[in-house]
Amino acid sequence: MSKLRVGVIFGGRSGEHEVSLMSARSVVSALNPQKYEIFLIGITKDGGWVFNDQAARMLGSADLNQPAISSLTVEPDQFPLLPDPNINTRYFDVIFPVLHGPHGEDGTIQGMLELADLPYVGAGVLGSAVAMDKGLMRTVLAQAGLPLLKWETVIRSRWEADPEPILALIETEIDYPCFVKPANLGSSVGITKATNRQQLTASINYACEFDRRVVVEQALTAPREIECSVLGNDDPEASILGEIVPGSEFYDYEDKYINNKSQLIIPADLTADQEQAIRDYAVKTFKAVDCAGMARVDFFVTAEGQIYVNEINTIPGFTQISMYPKLWEASGLQYSDLLDRLIELALERHQDKRRRRISINS
């Protein structure tokens, strides 16, 4: 049987560029060399695409111990994600985007892969875009009956034109303390907590530097942070649960990627009822945003046992020690088997989409 040609895309024009490189290093080194031929596709911080040696340098693939890395034989002026018109064939059988945040996890690259008619791992355009926007995601999840904290979405131009009614609305509907978050970022970038009007104003101004949409949400005091991995397409499964114990007041950027102070506890210590409820909510969240392949759904649990969905990440951190693969490992699915399954799901979904009728005459 010939090997599947897998293109792994990493890097990206995003604040999570380095995180993506870490995830991609793990993915590339764990792909089974008996099954796959691997092609490295890097996106630089300023948005340039690099292949072959340049991509390998970006990833540091010399240290990877992966014999299945191959080079593309494309002309310098060709863009290999598109089919070669001369031979009417594709360079890749499947693409594995290992990109976090804007331009990677938000449906943009997924749209390009749809246009190229390539199977790819993970959520499609719609699921990615909805899951990425903390405002729209909440609207969709609330409609599906999932438990959420009170929130309001603020549009930057309206805030700048007239902040007073927005402050008043937040004070009556949400009150202090509250969290202020740019709608379309990850890794806790631009997120602050406000306990009075002056701080709220500063927090909204700050979040507006990162995005034109901002979410303000009721803050919990030191909630437990519980995460669940979901895997599948239309009929997804939930893993056992994990808990993050942040090293600082909240799980911020430093804590996630720099100081390594936060702890992962697997399995999370919860009652059987809580665990069942959270796993059901995770699957329901996945379905509500029309996700595919994989997602990590994050929850808050209060001291009183109240459960809230915080967010869904469609391309969760993917290093060997990241929560998403760790939870599957604890559920009996090893890292490289998980990669096989994700690739299968990508191919299945592509097949399923091909059933779509594109003509009304035939």
Ligand SMILES: Nc1ncnc2c1ncn2[C@@H]1O[C@H](COP(=O)(O)OP(=O)(O)O)[C@@H](O)[C@H]1O
């Ligand atoms: N409403 C909230 N109440 C308490 N803590 C929160 C709240 N929202 C966010 N946090 C804290 O901030 C962290 C980052 O927020 P989150 O919405 O998950 O953004 P990101 O997409 O950047 O991970 C959370 O992991 C949690 O520690």
Ligand SMILES: [Mg+2]
């Ligand atoms: Mg988060």
